[in-house]
Amino acid sequence: MNQQVEIILLSLKVAFLSTAILVPIGTFLGWLFSRKTFFGKSLLEGVVNVPLVLPPIVTGYFLLFALGPNSAIGKFLDKLGLQLAFTWHAAVIAAAMVSMPLLVRAVKVAVDSVDDKLEDAGRVLHAGELHIFFKITLPLAMHGIIAGAVLAFARALGEFGATIIFASNVPEARTIPLAVYTYLNQVDGESQANILVIVSMVLAYVSILLNELLMRRFKHAKN
Amino acid sequence: MLKINLQKKLQRFTLELDLEIKPAFTALFGPSGAGKTTSLNLLAGLTKPDSGKLSLKQKQFYSEKQKINIKPQQRNLGYIFQESRLFPHMTVKQNIEFGFQLLTPNSRKFSFDEIIETTGIVSLLERSPAALSGGEKQRVALARALLASPDYLLMDEPLASLDQPTRLSFLIFLKSIYQKFNLPILYVTHDIASVINFADEVLILKEGKIVGYDKPMRLLAQLQTRPLAAGEDITNIFKLEIIRQSKSRGITVVKSDKLEFVLPHLDLETGGELLLNIPASEIILGITEPNGLSASNILPGIIENIYHLQERVLVEVNAGEKFTVEIVEATVERLNLKKGTPVYLIIKASSFRRLS
Structure with a gap:
């Protein structure tokens, strides 16, 4: 039982951290895709969105390729005495990578729905672009951003494929899905897995409910 | 003196503005689709012209040759939009403080209390924009623009959605603002009857070109088309x-x-x-x-x-x-x-x- 509690806490920690890292990046990217046109935009949008449909194992493999011990970044980190791959930090990065498209898409829709004429009204009132973003665009898109963050959090909790490749099934990175997988590979592991299965169903259901609620409030606030 | 020489290609025609506007209450009149709103956006810097020059008094806003394009934030033009564009997530007070707070106390032309008194919105300060009537919204929008200390006021048919009595009383009020603060106004409208009593000068825009600039009555007399529709009585x-x-x-x-x-x-x-x-x-x-x-x-x-x-x-x-x-x-x-x-x-x- 103690072991299960630790697994749940680790899962929550990984999901919270990955979401926390993701929110500023995803908000910026969503805003960028909604408001700006620039060279290479479609390409960048494709790269950000592709983990949505790519097998997570492939995303994990790319992460290992780019940040693993044999990569340039991995070698550089190694010199500093640091390691990313096969640690719980890798689980955070894998979860962030896979849930990013969900957040970016939600932010893009939310920012699209903010009337850019209000931003022009801000401009003639002396407001610089940053001020406009933080005082006008962001507050008006906030419900959508939070709804996207909740969805990204839920996706991070359920992340398996990219994590098992990039973090591998080491105990310090054993989140709920990896633990369920591990227990089911053991003789008589079902009873231990069942508790985690129930917890993950409850967490997933609550997250989806919260997301729905926020989206409804967002639509309501718009009208 | 607002010196305008701007060109901008639009879908149906090219907008070609070439004129100098005296500091006064000037009405910019023209049928819908004549380029009135685009003209204001060009002046405010919200739309970039293709070529030309633009300056207000000694301040150069735009020059294609000298590669000058001053941002809207620095042009110091007040802009009242057709749909008021109040920020929906802020109270009336937060709305009107928006531009005011971004100025240093020294560069503020009017005091907060003076403006809310003059525009008659003292009792509305804690309300949300959604709870305001059309006329109230425009008075709040005017207060917001004035508190940003503009050198010139641009208004884009701000009264189009109001009924005639509200519209006329707002215009009277606007005229008093213009006289009290000595703030020149460029007022876009397609309803010339409403502004004839108020405007010092009228500009007529047709298919992207200024075809007349004169005292309202003289211009009205020159107009080729019948200018007044039913119900738009002088x-x-x-x-x-x-x-x-x-x-x-x-x-x-x-x-x-x-x-x-x-x-x-x-x-x-x-x-x-x-x-x-x-x-x-x-x-x-x-x-x-x-x-x-x-x-x-x-x-x-x-x-x-x-x-x-x-x-x-x-x-x-x-x-x-x-x-x-x-x-x-x-x-x-x-x-x-x-x-x-x-x-x-x-x-x-x-x-x-x-x-x-």
Whole structure:
């Protein structure tokens, strides 16, 4: 039982951290895709969105390729005495990578729905672009951003494929899905897995409910 | 002095503005799709022109040659939009403080209290924009723009969605703002009848080109097309003070700066202010002093100008205050009316329309 509690806490920690890292990046990217046109935009949008449909194992493999011990970044980190791959930090990065498209898409829709004429009204009132973003665009898109963050959090909790490749099934990175997988590979592991299965169903259901609620409030606030 | 020489290719035509606008209350008039809003956006810096130059007084806003394009934030132009564009997630107070707070105290032209008093929004400060009426929204938008200390006010048909009495009283108020703060206004509209009493000058924009720039009445007379649709009557508007009233005799006496009028009894507080409008077509014009008429207001005056608008004629009469009277061509001939002819204006008490 103690072991299960630790697994749940680790899962929550990984999901919270990955979401926390993701929110500023995803908000910026969503805003960028909604408001700006620039060279290479479609390409960048494709790269950000592709983990949505790519097998997570492939995303994990790319992460290992780019940040693993044999990569340039991995070698550089190694010199500093640091390691990313096969640690719980890798689980955070894998979860962030896979849930990013969900957040970016939600932010893009939310920012699209903010009337850019209000931003022009801000401009003639002396407001610089940053001020406009933080005082006008962001507050008006906030419900959508939070709804996207909740969805990204839920996706991070359920992340398996990219994590098992990039973090591998080491105990310090054993989140709920990896633990369920591990227990089911053991003789008589079902009873231990069942508790985690129930917890993950409850967490997933609550997250989806919260997301729905926020989206409804967002639509309501718009009208 | 606003010096404009800007070109911008639009879908149906190229907008080519080439003029200098004196600092005044200027109306920019034109049919829908003539490029009015785009013109304002070009001035404000919200739309980038293809080429040309733009400057206000000594400040260069745009120059294609010198590669100057001052951002809207630094142009110091107030802009009142057609749809008010109040920030929906802020209260009225937060809205009007938005631009004000971004200025250093030294660069603020007006005090906060002065503006909320003048625009009459003191009681609205804690409300949300969604809870305001159309007229209130535009007054808040005006307060917000004024508190940002503009050098010039651009207004894009801010009254299009309001009914005529609200529109006329807002225009009166706008004129007082213009006079009080000496703030030039460029006012875009497709309803020339409303602004004729207020604008010092009128610009006419057609298919992206300025085709006229003159005093409103003179321009109205020059217009090729019939400018006034039904219901868009030329009117005379006065701000009046109630000085006496008698219920038994059924009258209320009011005065402007120079004249007194007799109205039907209104049952209002003596000393109160009243906004009235007299349609130009409701005033009777005589060349001899009339006797034995039931009309309560007979005012001597002198014809200052006669404008011919096809079969309609607008006569400007100075009778202490300026009046516009609408008659027909036949009357001009029959009475031999000319500039300088002494006349009498006859206004029935029931011809006054109340605006406030």
